[in-house]
Amino acid sequence: MVRTARVGGLVGLAGAFGIVVAMLAGETSASMGVPTVFVLVSLSLVVGLSTAASP
Amino acid sequence: MVAQIGPLVQVGRRKTALALHVLGGIAGGLAIGVVLGFLGVLLRAAIGDALDTVFIVVVPAALIYAALVDLGLLPVRSLTWVRQTPGDWPCSMGHYPGIFAWGFDLGLGITTRIPYQTLLVVPLSAFLVGDLGTAVAITTAYGAARALAVVAAVASATEDYAAVCDAISDRVLTLKKLVGASALVIAALIVIS
Numbered sequence: 378m379v380r381t382a383r384v385g386g387l388v389g390l391a392g393a394f395g396i397v398v399a400m401l402a403g404e405t406s407a408s409m410g411v412p413t414v415f416v417l418v419s420l421s422l423v424v425g426l427s428t429a430a431s432p
Numbered sequence: 433m434v435a436q437i438g439p440l441v442q443v444g445r446r447k448t449a450l451a452l453h454v455l456g457g458i459a460g461g462l463a464i465g466v467v468l469g470f471l472g473v474l475l476r477a478a479i480g481d482a483l484d485t486v487f488i489v490v491v492p493a494a495l496i497y498a499a500l501v502d503l504g505l506l507p508v509r510s511l512t513w514v515r516q517t518p519g520d521w522p523c524s525m526g527h528y529p530g531i532f533a534w535g536f537d538l539g540l541g542i543t544t545r546i547p548y549q550t551l552l553v554v555p556l557s558a559f560l561v562g563d564l565g566t567a568v569a570i571t572t573a574y575g576a577a578r579a580l581a582v583v584a585a586v587a588s589a590t591e592d593y594a595a596v597c598d599a600i601s602d603r604v605l606t607l608k609k610l611v612g613a614s615a616l617v618i619a620a621l622i623v624i625s
Contacts, residue, residue, distance in 0.1 A: 412625040414566050416618055417557050418573045420495075423614045424551050425577025427607045428538075 449531050450586060454579040456535020461575020462568055464540045468558040469567030476562035487560045488623065494556055495619035498549035502612030512546035538582075539575025548608055550615040 409417075476483045500506035517537040522530030537543055542555055554574050558567040 409561055409563060409566055410625070413622060414569060416621045416625060417561070417566070417570050420550070420557070420614070420618045421554050421570050421574035422577045423618075424548060424554060424611055425574040426581045427611050428547050428551070428578050428581060 449528065450583045452528050452532040453535040454576065454583060456532040456537075457539035457575040457579025458535075458572055459532075459575070460536035460539025461541070461572040463536070464542065464555065464575075465558055465568035465571035466564070468555055468571065469561075469564035472559045472562040472567055473564055475559070483560065483562045487557075487562070490560060491553065491557045492619040492622050494553045495550065495615045495622070498553055499612040499615035499619070501549040502608050502615065504609070510546070510549055511552060513544075515544055517544050535575075535579045535582075538578055541571065541574055541578075548611045550611045553615065 472483075479486075497506070501508060501510060517534050518524075521533050524530070525533055541551060546552060554570060558570040561567055561570070
């Protein structure tokens, strides 16, 4: 249970990080809005979180 | 990586080592983001707003291609290289610098083996977005997420890191399909947004 909570917390932390980064970058981006930046950051998070075992 | 970094964090301070790995991942993502973002800004200066059209066409197309390969629906040879992050860095650089360098190398995303074709779309989108801040956001999120995934795997293991690696390896095909399906959804979202 503790391990699951810890892993869930890390994943949640990564998600929160992505949302904040997307909002900050999206507001400063002239051509891309927050939604597009959020989608791209989400892609990075999904791929990044899925590659733990790869050297 | 889990099998390598796992035993090493038992040698020094566990939290310091894992924090350095995450910092390395963030630094690697940030570094490649600055380079690709700068190149993208140069490309935008050269072709102007036409870059937005290029982005809307090329990135979803690349995502669909990568998704079909990752889902196993397109039987073509995957684009990848054999380099892995050197296992002897903690010996040659020192314990903590080596762990940081591992994170940095993996955070770059494109200097080591490419496990999913969808990964290639991350630097491609960072380049074609034509904006430095957005490029840094995209690649830094990747670097941080990849390092956090290692931290999560190490944190969830007791001391049997090889077993954790085996468990992850058993799920590689499932993860690959998950990433492929996510790529399809994201391609659709980019076109819609």
